[in-house]
Structures are given as structure tokens and as C-alpha cells.
Amino acid sequence: MEEQSPTSPASSPLDRRAELSEFLRTRRARLLPGDVGLPDFGRHRRVPGLRREELAQLAGVSVAYYTRLEQGNGRNVSAEVLDAIARALRLTDAEHAHLMHLAKGKQHKKKGAARPQQVRPALGQLLEAMDGVPAYIGGRRSDILAWNGMAAAVFGDWSELPVAERNWARLVFLRPEYRDLFVEWEQKAIDIVCLLRMDAGCFPDDTRLSALVGELSVKSEEFRRLWATHDVKEKSHGLKRLHHPLVGELSLSYESFRMPGDPDQSLVTYHAEPGSASAQALRLLASWGTDATRVASAPDLG
Structure with missing residues (x-):
């Protein structure tokens, strides 16, 4: 891809x-x-x-x-x-x-900023093989490059969005439904801005990143405030609390793994504590399959 x-x-x-x-x-x-x-x-x-x-x-x-x-x-x-x-x-x-x-x-x-972001076919196959585990591949500028069915069931079907909109910064700062999805929205917003700041240091000539920052600065007061802090950090694991439109509260641990062949890409996975209500909710979403994805995507997350 x-x-x-x-x-x-x-x-x-x-x-x-x-x-x-x-x-x-x-x-x-x-x-x-x-x-x-x-x-x-x-x-x-x-x-x-x-x-x-x-x-x-x-x-x-x-x-x-x-x-x-x-x-x-x-x-x-x-x-x-x-x-x-x-x-x-x-x-x-x-x-x-x-x-x-x-x-x-x-x-x-x-030079790296101009290189197209491509997901190896084998990685796409790995995503689909991760049955019951929400997972996606993230790239530069917080772009969402590839994902599996469980990620769509949890976060909404990104395939319904234009390619340029498949970006965490755009979703979190410009789409109100993602403010509702993340219980700790402010922390999610901080994490994204910190990652964008790191990309800005690595790829100072990335005009797409500059355009994204400019657009968000115009459209989001929260983004302007957070961008002005110049904070940077990299989080490889943690806990995210979500309010899903179908199954309610979810507490999911996430792990982020940089791809050895392309360190600009990361595999991000989510899982619930075994035996928890969140684990049961994930199994329920998996059993609903594409029906869960449609409900998660419309009308609230589409």
C-alpha cells in the first residue's frame, strides 16, 4: 500500500x-x-x-x-x-x-520525507492474521497506512475516508466523534503533537507535514496551544480508555513496534486484560465482524 x-x-x-x-x-x-x-x-x-x-x-x-x-x-x-x-x-x-x-x-x-510510504504486502497479511487483535501500521506525520478488521471495528472504518484524512492528527483535532471516542482525549492529543514535533525535527523539509501543521493551527485552538509547547516524547506502550458506540467502555493496552526495515513505520496493537469486561467486548466485536465496523463508522465515527 x-x-x-x-x-x-x-x-x-x-x-x-x-x-x-x-x-x-x-x-x-x-x-x-x-x-x-x-x-x-x-x-x-x-x-x-x-x-x-x-x-x-x-x-x-x-x-x-x-x-x-x-x-x-x-x-x-x-x-x-x-x-x-x-x-x-x-x-x-x-x-x-x-x-x-x-x-x-x-x-x-x-530525502526521507519525500519517499512514498509503502506497507510491505507481508505486513498487510500479518495484520489480517492477527485475529481478534485491533492493529494498524502508522507512518510519518501520524498517517494511518494499513489496518485490520478489528481496528476498524474499534476505531471506525478508515477505508470510508479519503486517503489524506487517514491521519491521527486530523481525526483527533478536526473530528468531534474522536473527541467522544477517547476518554482521555487531551492525553491522546498531546501524544500526537509530540510525535509530530519529532517528525518535524527528523524531516524539516517535509512540506506535507508543514501543510498539516498549518491547517491544524488554523482550524484548532487546542492544536495551536499544544504545538507551542515544543514538547516531544515517544510512547511505545500504554493504556487507552475508549467509549465505543456499540460496546461502551473499553480499557485497552497498546504496544508500538518500529519496523526494522522501515523505522518510519510502526505496528501498533491493542489488547485487553484476559477475563476482563473489555476482553469480552472485543470478542463480541469480533463476532459481529463487518456489522460492528459499519455501526462503529456510522453515524458517529464515519
Whole structure:
């Protein structure tokens, strides 16, 4: 299966220098002097979080050097300096990787954004063989590339949507029915924005991603707010609570596996605790087959 061109017009690439600058500013602003063992002068401080000179001191670099980096000039910064700054900012592994991508963006990353997203036939067969397990293949920009019948029964039949709309960010921020589907909608929205931020660091020249961000920023106040935080994280497992239109409440654990042959794609599976009401509900959906998919898709999830 191969992705098709979106219906929205192309946009200019995201500004990598601006992204680097804002990311460092927001990470610095969240740290207080007391968090890193520095004296706090309280009301005499004119900026939130650490000052540039305090961060530079912690990282062991000059203020001028750090200032240039925070202004978006990271091309000639060594990996060792970036590591030191990451430690000073107490970045997570995902944030550290994001900083490296923003500061030291590589040409092969840029080329990757233009490569069509194709799901190997064998993976499609694997999805269908996962009987009773909702599963799908996710790609760049939170695109939904392939899925099985159980995923359609739980989340709605994405085959009824135009290809460009088979995208988690569009579904969650622009379709009210998905706000009803996810019990913790805000957390689902945060997770999606964090993943889009990571893609923006890896693929700064992805005009489709830029167009998606631009559209969502115009149409969704929640997206604008979350995008402005510059938060990044990668979640490989967790729990999702859903309110399904047919079977009611579902508590499903999810696992995400990156594909060895294409790390831009992930296999995401959902399962319920054995013997639970959610497990019984999944079996019920599986027994209804395409009937469950139709009900899940219309009128609420279509």
C-alpha cells in the first residue's frame, strides 16, 4: 500500500533554525535555579526559568556560544557540546534526540520525507492474521497506512475516508466523534503533537507535514496551544480508555513496534486484560465482524 498525495496544497518547509531556537527557549524556561542547585533570587528574576548565562555555566560553554545556538545557529556545534547542553537542560532521551536532529539535521533525513510510504504486502497479511487483535501500521506525520478488521471495528472504518484524512492528527483535532471516542482525549492529543514535533525535527523539509501543521493551527485552538509547547516524547506502550458506540467502555493496552526495515513505520496493537469486561467486548466485536465496523463508522465515527 502506498500513500497518495494529500488534497491540501503544499506548504513551505518548517524553519529548522526557528524550531531549534524555540525548543531551547522552552526547555530552559521550565527549569528553576533550585532545580539545578543554583541560588534563586526570587522577584529579582526577570525571565522564567534559567537565564542563558546560568544554562551556559551548567553546560560548561561560553554565554556567547550558547546564545548563538539558542538563536538557531547549530550547524557547527559538536555532538559533545549538544550532549552537555542536553544534560544541563535535563532532557529526556526523546528530547535529546530531537535536539540533535534540529541542530545537526542530515541530508538523508530530508530525502526521507519525500519517499512514498509503502506497507510491505507481508505486513498487510500479518495484520489480517492477527485475529481478534485491533492493529494498524502508522507512518510519518501520524498517517494511518494499513489496518485490520478489528481496528476498524474499534476505531471506525478508515477505508470510508479519503486517503489524506487517514491521519491521527486530523481525526483527533478536526473530528468531534474522536473527541467522544477517547476518554482521555487531551492525553491522546498531546501524544500526537509530540510525535509530530519529532517528525518535524527528523524531516524539516517535509512540506506535507508543514501543510498539516498549518491547517491544524488554523482550524484548532487546542492544536495551536499544544504545538507551542515544543514538547516531544515517544510512547511505545500504554493504556487507552475508549467509549465505543456499540460496546461502551473499553480499557485497552497498546504496544508500538518500529519496523526494522522501515523505522518510519510502526505496528501498533491493542489488547485487553484476559477475563476482563473489555476482553469480552472485543470478542463480541469480533463476532459481529463487518456489522460492528459499519455501526462503529456510522453515524458517529464515519
